Amino acid sequence: MRVMGVDPGLTRCGLALIETAPGRAVTALDVDVVRTTSDEPLERRLRAVHSVADEWMEIHRPDVVAIERVFAQNQVSTAMGTAQAAGVVALAAAYREIPVAFHTPSEVKAAITGSGRADKKQMTLMITRILGLQKPPSPADAADALALAVCHSWRAPMQGRVDSLDAHVARSRAGFEAKVAAAREAAASDGTGRRDPAADQERARAAARGMARTKGVRW
Template sequence: MRVMGVDPGLTRCGLSVIEGGTGRKVIALDVDVVRTPADMDLAERLLLIADAAEYWMDTHKPTVVAVERVFAQNNVRTAMGTAQAGGVIALGAARRGIPVAFHTPSQVKSAVTGNGTADKNQVTAMVTRILGLQTKPTPADAADALALAICHCWRAPMMERMAKAEAAAAEQKKRYDAKLKQIRKEAAVAKKG
């Protein structure tokens, strides 16, 4: 599985690509941070981010794109910019038929460090260790993008098993409801007869 991890942001957008093998083995292929000037028009900033992310998708051919889910922040303006950056990247992936998975910051931290409230230094240290890197990825947006990709590699098999189990349970319920309906229908006919 080749995962493109994205830590979305307007000022700094972390992009990474890792290859996941069997078990928990992951290899970093590339990581970078796209920067846009704060004084630039919003639409132009989003275009720069989208262009960079789409170039990565076309170059690295990921099988899935993992994006950090924005769910709450104290600064609404920052949250909006982060969501917009994530949105243009998800759109680029969708146009290429690449599935997109969203993970919350606490899911990522928990997957990588074992602690859903870990700080940026802990995440960076664990990413460095997990990937066997010689130096810590900087800035933190690069480490976060790698952490998102790692999180997806490790969570995807579990998420797939859960989806299959839910689908099987839904199918079983459908068959049960149909059988129950048939029994009730037969009982109603027998009662009339």
């Protein structure tokens, strides 16, 4: 699988491409940083980011694009520009029908270093070791883009299994609730047309026990 990592930004937007192998093996294929200057009009800066990202997708044909999820903290204006850059990259991927995944900075740090509070230096050191690079990627935006790509390649299989398990549990719960409802509807009356609450409860419990044995689910 080829993963394109994007560390969005208007002044510097990091782009990276890695390829995964069975297990957790990853190989860096390319890395770049798109630069624009603050004296340029916003629309031209966004066009530059979109143009380079689209060119990368045309050349490298990634299977998925992993973008850092933007949070507005103290510097709201900076966060706005970062979010806009992330948006045009996601748009480029959408036009090419390439799936897009978003990861928070803490998720990336935890995946790469084991700690969601790792600093830039630790992140750069670990991504250099993981990818077996001869020297640390520079600037930091390049290292962050590589880290995003690696994070997604490691998290995606686990997330897929979690989603599958959630879907199975949801189906099992829906089946259980349907059986309970059916048992209540079919519960015998006392001959006068009135329901027997005690009988209803006992049949519902029996249906639940049977459902649990059939599905192997413990509630």
